[in-house]
Amino acid sequence: MAGQPRSPHILFGRRSWVEARRIADILRKETIGGALLLGGAVIALVWANSPWSDTYESLRDYEVGPAALHLDLTVATWASDGLLAIFFFVAGLELKREFVAGDLRSPRRAAVPIAAALGGVAVPAILFTVINLRDGGALDGWAIPTATDIAFALAVLAVVGRCLPTALRTFLLTLAVVDDLIAIVIIAAFYTTSLSVAPLLGALVPLAAFTWLVQRRVRSWWLLLPLAAATWTLVHESGVHATVAGVLLGFAVPVIRSQQAGGPDAGPGLAEHFEHRFRPLSAGVAVPIFAFMSAGVAITGQGGGLTASWGDPVAIGIVAGLVIGKPVGIVGATWLVSRFTRARLDPELRWMDVLGLALLGGIGFTVSLLIGDLAFGPGSERDDHVKIAVLTGSLISAGLAAVVLRMRNRAHRIILLAEQAxxxxxxxxxxxxxxxxxxxxxxxxxxxxxxxxxxxxx
Structure with a gap:
């Protein structure tokens, strides 16, 4: 009513029932994907440190693809440029849906995860830069500790935090999606070494055709898939990392059903349809294969290994950024939002809950490894140090988060049992x-x- 003061916004308040069910479905798929991702990484590590390590490197370096289209790429490059495009396509769908039809269409709700994501990017980058100021070449890796791996993080959360409120899980998911968007902007802006304008402009043609079809709710794969492949090929040829094509294609898909089909209340739109189709492919195939192709690094041996890594400030900066920078940035930004706005923490929660999720944000596996490849070149000595540092920082963050969330899980179990009653x-x-x-x-x-x-x- 007019004249009454606005009620304070509650940080991590209970989401709507429809959104809670949708998030639960996403979490189940991502949790399974996280387990597969971890399995792929473990197999790669074991293989790369076995007597048969040469066969692993031969598999990674095997070239396949049409040379006429400049797509005679190594298997490892296909994993990072091709399969991760599927991952970012799903991220684009999810991000657009959250801000068009999800609970985050409210600016007051969107402010918290956006601020947390920005803080979780800025503080690790600053920390890495400070540690590596004396080595100009090392500064190319400033963005490595800024990313959060949603599949890995949700897998840990599923094991140790089953009774945590849905709003906290939603916050982690949304933060990671916004984090992915920031990462793809960073990749496009800072890790594009050469740019060919003609292929980039040419990519607009199949992208426009794809957009025109999906806006008319066309689902025919034999029409959409060739256009998506053409867009990806031209973006790859332009010098911009090909995963950018996945995000652009995701943004093109409409979220709300057309008025002829009944409008927003007539059921899921095309974006949700594609998300249901492609999320299992992303979480269950694309990301685990990328992990398998990227995580294989020798932890012993001449010129590399743990000892050499810890003598490299790049590795120290990555671990510090993931383990310290990420939680400080996420918790700090969230606290600033609550301090300088009318927002307040939900009465059922404590700041220790936020700290637990912020520690999960330090699991920076998939995109961190991708940026490491772009920064220092795949197969280089420093790239091996990056892999060891990312694995170490992610495992430390996962362990610390497990301790904190395990303690908070006991408290929330009592509340959950009361709600189930x-x-x-x-x-x-x-x-x-x-x-x-x-x-x-x-x-x-x-x-x-x-x-x-x-x-x-x-």
Missing amino acids: DTDQDGIPDVYEQDGVIDPAAGAGLDGAQARRSNQEK
């Missing part, structure tokens, strides 16, 4: 309902009393 036969917890109907205000960042007042005023 208040669940009707319809399977929807009562906190999401009012008089037996799903409450649209639930998940709007309001507590129960404020939600009821909001409904009465409407």
Whole structure:
């Protein structure tokens, strides 16, 4: 009502029931993908440190593809440029959906994960730069510790934080998606060594055709897939990293159903349809294969290994950025939002919960390895140091996060059991309902009393 002060926004407040179910479905797929990613990395490490390590390197360096299109690439390059384009396509779909039709369409809600993601990028980059100021060549790797691996992080969260509120899981997912967007901007802006304008302009033609078709809700793969492949090929030829094509194609897909099909209330749009189709491919195939092709590094031996890595300031900067910079940046930015706005932490949560998630943000596996390849060149000695540092920093972050979240999980288990006791036969917890109907205000960042007042005023 007019004249009444605005109610404070609640940080990590309960999301809507529809959004909670959608996020739960995403988390299940990403958690399985995280386990596969970890398996691929372990196999690569074991193989690279076995007597058969030469066969692993031969597999990575084997070239395949049409030379006429300049696509006679190594298997490792196909994994980083081709398969990760699928990963970033799904990230583009998810990011667009969150800001067009998800709970983050509200600027007040979007401010928190965006600020946290920016803090989680800025502080690790600054920390890495300070540590490596004396070596100009090392500064090329400033962006390595800025990324968060969502699949790996969610796999850890699934094991140690099963009773944590859905809002915290949503925050981690959204933060990682925004983090991916920042990473792809960094890759395009800072790791494009040469730019060919003609292929880049040429990529606009199949991209425009793809956009025109999906905007008319065309789902025919035999039309869309060749256009997507042409866009990827031309972007790759331009010198811009080919994963940028995946994000652009994801942004082109409409989120809300057309009015002829019933509008926003008629069910999932084309973006959600594609997300359901491609997320298992991304989490279950693309990312694990990339991990397998990228994580194989000799931890012993002449010229490399753990001892040589820890003598390199680049490795020290990466570990410090992931283990210290990431949590400091994420928690600090979130605290600043709550300090200088009307936002306040949900009464069910503690800042220790936020710290646990921020520590998970230090798991920077997939995109960190990709940026390391771009910064120092695949197969170089310093690139091996990067891999060891990323693996070490990610494992330390995962271990610290597991300790913190395990403690908080016990406290949230009591709350979860109480909510499950208040669940009707319809399977929807009562906190999401009012008089037996799903409450649209639930998940709007309001507590129960404020939600009821909001409904009465409407």
